[in-house]
Each structure stands twice: as C-alpha cells, then as structure tokens.
Amino acid sequence: MLLLSLAHSFPLSEAPDRFPSQHSKIPSSRTKSPSGFLRFPSERRFHAKSARTEDDSIQNPPISPGTGSPAASSFLSVLCPLLKFFGGGDPSQERNDLLEVATSSLSSLARLPWGSRTSISTTQSIDSTANPPKLQLYEFEACPFCRRVREAMTELDLSAEVYPCPKGSVRHREIVRKIGGQQQFPFLVDLNTGVSLYESGDIVKYLFQQYGQGRNASFGLLESTVLTGWVPTLLRAGRGMTTWERAKPDAPTKLLELFSYENNAYARIVREALCELELPYILHNVGEGSSKYELLVKESSSKEIPYLVDPNTGVKMGDYKKILSYLFQTYSKES
Helix, strand or coil: CHHHHHHHCCCCCCCCCCCCCCCCCCCEEEEEECCEEEEEECCCCECCCCCCCHHHHHCCCCECCCCCCECCCCHHHHHHHHHHHHCCCCCCCCCCHHHHHHHHHHHHHHHCCCCCECCCCCCCCCCCCCCCCCEEEEECCCCHHHHHHHHHHHHCCCEEEEEECCECCCCHHHHHHHHHCCCCCCEEEECCCCEEECCHHHHHHHHHHHHCCCCCCCCCCCCCHHHHCCHHHHHCCCCCCECCCCECCCCCCCCEEEEECCCCHHHHHHHHHHHHCCCCEEEEECCECCCCHHHHHHHHCCCCCCEEEECCCCEEEECHHHHHHHHHHHCECCC
C-alpha cells in the first residue's frame, strides 16, 4: 500500500540501551493550565536522547521558537483531511453500528496479540481515588505511535492520566509545547521519577525498564508498528484524530475514568470520542490477567469493557453506544 510505503520511507533508529539514572525524590510542582491543575516535574527533568525516529517524521513537526509555526510538513497533516473526507462525518450523530464494530474489530485483529493481555503482575494500587496514577500521557487515539505506547501500558498493567491532543486541540497541545519544547506525540511525563520523554520507542523501553520487573517488551511490539500500526488509523477513517468542532472549550473539573484495554474493539470507539472531545481521563488498562479486575467489578459489578466513570456528574455506565451518546450530549456545545 502507498501509505505503508510512505511509512517505511522514514528512517528507524534504536533507542538508547540505558535511560537516565533515577533520583529517589524529585519534587514536582502544580501548574495551572486550561484543563485545571496538572502535576508536572520540576525543572530537574531528564530526557532520553536518541537519533530522530519515525515518531519525529510522521507525527507532529517541531515548533519553531517564537513563531509557533511548524518547521516542516507533517505526514499526518496530509493524511488527516483525506481520512476525514472519506470518514464517518459528524461523530455525535447516530452511527452504523455494524460498520463501526466491523472496522474496529478488524483494527483489533490487525494488531493482535499486542494490547490485549497483561504480561506481569503490577504493584500499582487499585485505589485510583486515594492513589491517582503518576504517569501522564499526551497523545491522540489515531496516532500509530501513541497506540504503541498504549499497547505497552496494557502489557504492563499500568494506569495513566491521558490528556488527548487531537489536531485542533485547544488545551493539551500547548501544554506539551510549554513543558517539552515542541508539539510532538506521544509525550510521557513520569511523576514518580521526574522523567519526561518524546519518541514512542524510547517511551516503551523506558516503561519496561522502570515497571517491567526485568522483562522486555513482547516480541514484535516495537517492530510491528510500521507494518500494521497504521491499519486502525485507516480502517477507522481518522476517528480520534481531530477535535470535534462542537466540543466544549473548557475541561471538566475532575478527570473521567475509563476501564479499557488497548485492543478492545468497543473501548477503541469510546477512546476516539474522548479524544475528539479533548476530555482528559484516567485510563485503567484491564487486559487479560490484569490486577484491576477487582476495581472494575467493585465499580460495575461485572467485567464489562469499556466502562466509564464520570465523577463530575456521578454517572457510571457500560455499553459503548450509551457511553458515546452520554459523552457527546454532556460535553458538546449547544448547536
């Protein structure tokens, strides 16, 4: 395929074998942002240095200092309007359920076995209220390289605060530029260590080094992205790529919570909506073998995926169609 050929044209390079040494206590600060109070590392941040990879070239170009204009054209900037043109139109309107489930299921099939099961036993607390996640991920659902990181988080049974950065973002992209220097995705902030990273390959290797209990990423997780990582983006016709024009400009006071795992066909559809509405949320990855099933059953009395908790309204619900309807009704501007 032409698009896959284009993807192969970008150079690949390996991430460094070692990451910066960790400090026992790195103070963090709370910064007021358009989406509320976010916890960022102090100035003592560490960045894993590596040669430019496919992430740099295909995702979002660096921003020229002082101008805010892209330094180079972005592959996704070209792909985005094409996908939206041939895509599903207004995301808030009633959808063809058969088509939605079919394309999302084929997307999941293309990415098997990654993002479906947990490979380690996590030491993370399941009490998200008392112990919120210390990982912050800035990404957008349709990006193949952001998907790579989410697959790794499912495998590691990690929860994270997700700050969607769709094209046309009114909040989170600017935050990334301010703390990282450029609008490039995915971008990870680990408040446990003070480390902040661009580059999906670097992020995955860092996560496994830090939280993998001595294990490496499963075979093919890193290498397969340029081969089949684009399939969900194409099949879903750009869902989860751009901000919906009627999304409310102000973020809710509290983070929503979503029980999901990366390769679940129904959860993908919900994550796309959260991205298009630019709603920050806590992502609880509940892949096969996850320790978080206890929390899910406590919340929902079942193991149904996806499952949404909105502390702003008190709503708790499963069924992706009901969740979609709720999100667009609650977090859309009046027409």
